Amino acid sequence: MQEKVKDAPSSQFKWVGTRAVRPDGVDKVTGRARFGADLAMPGQLVGKVLRSPHPHARIRAIDVSAAANLPGVKAVVTRDDFKDQPSEFIPAGEMMINYRDVVRNVMAREKALYEGHPIAAVAATSTSIAKQALKLIKVDYEVLPHVIDVVDAMQPGAPLLHEDMITAGVEPAPKTPSNVAKRVEFGHGDVAAGFAQAEIIVERAFTTKPVHQGYIEPHACVASVSEDGQADVWVTTQGHWIVRAHCARLLGWDVGKVRVTAAEIGGGFGGKTVVYLEPLALALSKKARRPVKMVMTREEVFRASGPTSGAHVHVKIGARKDGRIVAGEAELKYQAGAFAGSPVQPGAMCAFAPYDLENVKVVGYDVVTNRPKVAAYRAPGGPISEFAVESVIDEIARKLGMDPIALRLKNAAKQGTRAAYGPKFGPIGFVETLEAAKAHAHWRTPLQKNQGRGVASGFWFNIGGETSVSLQLNEDGTLSLTAGTPDIGGLRASLCMMAAEELGVDLDRIRVQIGDTGQLGYNFLTGGSRATFSSGMATVEAAREVIKEACKRAAKLWELPEDAVEYMSGGVRPAGANAGKHAPMTLSDIAGIAGKTGGPIAGYARINAHGAAPSFATHIADVEIDPETGKATVVRYTAIQDAGRAIHPSYVEGQYQGGVAQGIGWALNEEYIYGPDGRLQNPGFLDYRVPVASDLPMIDTVIVEVPNPRHPYGVRGVGETPIVPPMAAIANALADATGVRFTDLPMSPPKVLAALDEARAAGTAKM
Amino acid sequence: MAKHHIAAVVNGDPVEFLCEPGDTLLDVLRDALGLTGTKEGCSTGDCGACSVTVDGRLVCACLMLGVEAAGTSIGTIEGMANGEELHPLQRKFLEHAALQCGICTPGFLVAAKSLLERSPDPTETEVRYWLAGNLCRCTGYDKIVRAVLDAAAEMRGA
Ligand code: FES
Ligand code: FES
Numbered sequence: 001m002q003e004k005v006k007d008a009p010s011s012q013f014k015w016v017g018t019r020a021v022r023p024d025g026v027d028k029v030t031g032r033a034r035f036g037a038d039l040a041m042p043g044q045l046v047g048k049v050l051r052s053p054h055p056h057a058r059i060r061a062i063d064v065s066a067a068a069n070l071p072g073v074k075a076v077v078t079r080d081d082f083k084d085q086p087s088e089f090i091p092a093g094e095m096m097i098n099y100r101d102v103v104r105n106v107m108a109r110e111k112a113l114y115e116g117h118p119i120a121a122v123a124a125t126s127t128s129i130a131k132q133a134l135k136l137i138k139v140d141y142e143v144l145p146h147v148i149d150v151v152d153a154m155q156p157g158a159p160l161l162h163e164d165m166i167t168a169g170v171e172p173a174p175k176t177p178s179n180v181a182k183r184v185e186f187g188h189g190d191v192a193a194g195f196a197q198a199e200i201i202v203e204r205a206f207t208t209k210p211v212h213q214g215y216i217e218p219h220a221c222v223a224s225v226s227e228d229g230q231a232d233v234w235v236t237t238q239g240h241w242i243v244r245a246h247c248a249r250l251l252g253w254d255v256g257k258v259r260v261t262a263a264e265i266g267g268g269f270g271g272k273t274v275v276y277l278e279p280l281a282l283a284l285s286k287k288a289r290r291p292v293k294m295v296m297t298r299e300e301v302f303r304a305s306g307p308t309s310g311a312h313v314h315v316k317i318g319a320r321k322d323g324r325i326v327a328g329e330a331e332l333k334y335q336a337g338a339f340a341g342s343p344v345q346p347g348a349m350c351a352f353a354p355y356d357l358e359n360v361k362v363v364g365y366d367v368v369t370n371r372p373k374v375a376a377y378r379a380p381g382g383p384i385s386e387f388a389v390e391s392v393i394d395e396i397a398r399k400l401g402m403d404p405i406a407l408r409l410k411n412a413a414k415q416g417t418r419a420a421y422g423p424k425f426g427p428i429g430f431v432e433t434l435e436a437a438k439a440h441a442h443w444r445t446p447l448q449k450n451q452g453r454g455v456a457s458g459f460w461f462n463i464g465g466e467t468s469v470s471l472q473l474n475e476d477g478t479l480s481l482t483a484g485t486p487d488i489g490g491l492r493a494s495l496c497m498m499a500a501e502e503l504g505v506d507l508d509r510i511r512v513q514i515g516d517t518g519q520l521g522y523n524f525l526t527g528g529s530r531a532t533f534s535s536g537m538a539t540v541e542a543a544r545e546v547i548k549e550a551c552k553r554a555a556k557l558w559e560l561p562e563d564a565v566e567y568m569s570g571g572v573r574p575a576g577a578n579a580g581k582h583a584p585m586t587l588s589d590i591a592g593i594a595g596k597t598g599g600p601i602a603g604y605a606r607i608n609a610h611g612a613a614p615s616f617a618t619h620i621a622d623v624e625i626d627p628e629t630g631k632a633t634v635v636r637y638t639a640i641q642d643a644g645r646a647i648h649p650s651y652v653e654g655q656y657q658g659g660v661a662q663g664i665g666w667a668l669n670e671e672y673i674y675g676p677d678g679r680l681q682n683p684g685f686l687d688y689r690v691p692v693a694s695d696l697p698m699i700d701t702v703i704v705e706v707p708n709p710r711h712p713y714g715v716r717g718v719g720e721t722p723i724v725p726p727m728a729a730i731a732n733a734l735a736d737a738t739g740v741r742f743t744d745l746p747m748s749p750p751k752v753l754a755a756l757d758e759a760r761a762a763g764t765a766k767m
Numbered sequence: 768m769a770k771h772h773i774a775a776v777v778n779g780d781p782v783e784f785l786c787e788p789g790d791t792l793l794d795v796l797r798d799a800l801g802l803t804g805t806k807e808g809c810s811t812g813d814c815g816a817c818s819v820t821v822d823g824r825l826v827c828a829c830l831m832l833g834v835e836a837a838g839t840s841i842g843t844i845e846g847m848a849n850g851e852e853l854h855p856l857q858r859k860f861l862e863h864a865a866l867q868c869g870i871c872t873p874g875f876l877v878a879a880k881s882l883l884e885r886s887p888d889p890t891e892t893e894v895r896y897w898l899a900g901n902l903c904r905c906t907g908y909d910k911i912v913r914a915v916l917d918a919a920a921e922m923r924g925a
């Protein structure tokens with residue numbers, strides 16, 4: 001399965017690069033692991049949310065009296081229980097947030113802005129009473145015209161979601177409000193001059209539909225607020241410090257009063273980086289003075305938690321006959337849902353990032369519509385813009401009769417390339433992924449009837465950020481490692497491996513946990529592919545602190561200067577001129593003398609992790625099309641990506657494979673379908689069909705390792721890039737098989753069949 | 768609402784519980800019996816996270832009522848290991864890294880065990896179709912399918 005291309009000498013390590021069994025594994029195969037909905041607190045109530053049936057309506061009045069009087073109902077909250085927040089954009093990882101919008105998203109204020117928007121919440125002694133109470137709440141709505149489509153929302157005269165929304169990033173500022181929250185622009189050079197040199201120009205418009213992260217575990221939390229205002233939240237989240245910050249802010253409480261514990265998390269993919277239920281559960285618990293548990297139904301997850309944007313994208317690329325791209329231009333219109341903040345900015349930054357271009361310009365628009373507010377979804381924004389660019393690049397290669405990998409190699413970004421979004425790249429592995437694709441047996445294997453092959457590349461930035469990790473040396477020499485970034489896919493294994501590597505101890509000497517917000521300093525969330533990078537960096541630093549302290553203690557015991565003691569393979573010994581003077585001591589020996597040499601030994605790293613490095617990928621997809629039905633099936637797939645270094649190769653491969661599967665769903669199947677009434681028609685896994693085992697082939701992976709020089713083990717972060725290339729790889733494979741260029745996602749059977757019929761009539765179809 | 772008193776067997780142990788007429792078997796297992804290893808991903812029979820066996824048949828616990836469990840013998844993930852010894856499927860899932868977040872894992876294990884009881888030497892395609900009712904959003908199924916095939920081989924003594 002795993003092939004290594006640019007081979008890092010991983011054998012220099014004992015643990016790093018191995019496929020150790022994860023420390024949380026047994027709990028997860030026995031049902032013992034406790035996820036968001038698995039905790040029950042004594043005396044807990046059931047919390048439920050009343051949601052707007054209208055996509056757009058003014059809320060004239062809410063009467064909760066009948067519900068509040070129903071026996072068994074212990075608390076009801078509405079907009080009146082949350083203070084309004086001033087408007088300001090605050091960076092939150094890869095996205096920006098504005099608390100004025102967050103407070104309105106968790107509980108509608110003036111208006112309901114999408115079907116499913118929370119209007120009120122109740123806490124009751126049973127689920128059935130809570131549901132009954134919701135029916136007793138009377139809401140006086142003034143139903144308003146709504147707008148679902150992004151292009152419609154940009155038209156003058158479109159129903160306005162926010163009457164005061166003035167497009168940011170436009171000079172001079174528009175005088176009238178619109179649904180366009182922001183305009184962004186990136187690029188350099190002179191695209192007009194570039195296109196003037198072009199010998200071939202391809203220009204295409206693309207559309208993509210909103211798709212949901214589709215984590216199998218719905219949002220869930222239990223909140224408990226005591227009479228003296230001490231609050232506890234148990235929650236499935238990608239970042240419990242973020243939950244703490246948001247809840248404290250929305251409720252006006254001190255941050256230190258709120259303690260948040262991260263449950264095991266059943267998938268997030270970006271969708272569990274925001275709050276939905278948590279502030280409601282806290283507000284209900286405070287009123288009821290009892291713990292409140294809230295769990296979304298799957299339908300609520302679809303209707304009211306963030307999918308990613310649907311978009312319209314226009315791309316124009318010009319090249320010379322030798323395949324050198326001379327200009328690239330793109331316009332992106334991303335729908336944000338009900339509040340500003342689509343990932344159009346990262347989408348615009350990513351669009352041409354894999355290529356070394358002299359003339360490039362990308363303009364993006366962030367547009368609000370009457371849909372749930374989008375949330376981050378794996379490489380937020382990137383898959384959409386890169387789908388369009390990678391499709392056009394493929395078309396240029398086909399028109400020039402050039403191998404698409406060769407064309408990419410000719411234009412590939414390298415170390416020193418100025419990225420289209422500004423900075424110069426450090427060491428990157430894009431060329432290595434292309435070379436690996438070219439060398440892969442998959443690329444040369446002949447296709448069968450009705451099959452096509454496509455290739456596409458992808459890029460994602462990756463981030464670092466604030467991180468705290470503690471590592472305690474226990475009195476018997478075992479170690480307790482506490483990190484603060486929730487582990488979604490094997491993080492604890494990777495952290496233990498890095499700590500064991502540093503300390504020269506066996507893996508099973510270290511027990512690792514994800515600490516709550518009271519146990520560590522601030523941790524930014526698990527997102528931006530940062531957890532193994534940042535918490536890994538902090539783990540290494542904490543381990544080095546333990547080593548330093550161990551040397552210091554031995555020096556004290558041996559009455560030697562500190563630098564006369566060295567740490568080697570799990571213990572200390574006198575070094576240099578003093579070598580052999582004392583018998584070496586193991587870490588357990590040191591633990592035994594900790595008390596009398598100065599007290600407990602622990603490392604505590606509190607860092608802002610810098611030096612995150614981008615990860616590039618190249619994917620090859622073989623697709624077979626049923627000429628009768630238009631159904632496209634992926635029959636072979638290879639994902640090649642630069643990991644920097646794979647700490648645990650199995651979980652790196654797993655990230656590649658999982659991203660590919662989501663990308664295949666995005667390409668072929670998944671979409672939010674709205675009726676003319678502005679209501680979502682497919683809020684369940686039956687009609688919003690994600691890929692199942694019988695839809696997919698084995699997914700081959702190749703881990704390329706071009707180490708990140710700014711991480712102690714060379715880690716880049718791998719989680720997001722894998723979802724970027726699949727849509728274009730599949731569209732390019734369809735073009736190869738059918739002769740038709742598909743520009744609208746998803747490429748579902750009816751669309752493929754219609755396009756095939758049209759091409760057959762025109763005589764351009766290849767099948 | 769009056770509750771029903773139900774007696775059944777879960778993982779070999781006799782149990783009794785009270786449930787409302789509308790409570791699903793999944794509600795009963797998780798809330799009344801504290802067996803939270805069986806997960807709820809959809810409550811509509813579309814994700815397989817709630818897979819259990821009832822009298823040896825694989826079912827979605829969210830599609831069966833608690834009252835219907837009267838007199839049946841139910842198998843859940845909590846009953847899969849034999850004392851300290853993990854079931855070969857559980858071991859192979861760990862060795863193959865066939866889980867990332869792990870929320871789907873109990874359902875896959877229960878479903879896969881049920882497959883191997885019927886078909887000890889399945890093809891990859893059979894595994895994929897048998898498990899088509901179990902959604903995993905993290906892994907792309909590759910490592911899950913490999914783990915099941917490997918466990919099957921080990922159990923056959925191959
Ligand atoms: S919870 Fe039963 S099938 Fe999803
Ligand atoms: S491992 Fe996360 S859903 Fe399967």
